Amino acid sequence: MHIKITPEALLTQFDYHVNPKTLAQMNSAIENTKSFDNFSKHLLSLKDEISHVDGFIALSNSHNYFKIKCEEDNLKENIEIFTKVLKSWANKYKITLQQVVGKPTYYIIGQK
16 A cells, blocks of 8 residues: 655644645655655654654755754764664665754755
């Protein structure tokens, strides 16, 4: 079964208000992310896995991608768990990530 994740559903799941501006930003990020439909349903499980260590998925304001981030002032142990979970998820679904240098912040470029 193929589950289609709508832009409105993602906005709601990522704690955004659905309005024309956020919907346009979400649609732009989806269009810019290679093979998004192939892995979109797995973003929700990633969100759940990283939330217990203060990780989250958001729309980037500076890049046209989804951003996955763990707060830098978090415990070192939590950042390590966040990184391990994220990299495991990316390997499992063959996702290309781009890390912001020196920060626990990643952009989803798309599926390999």
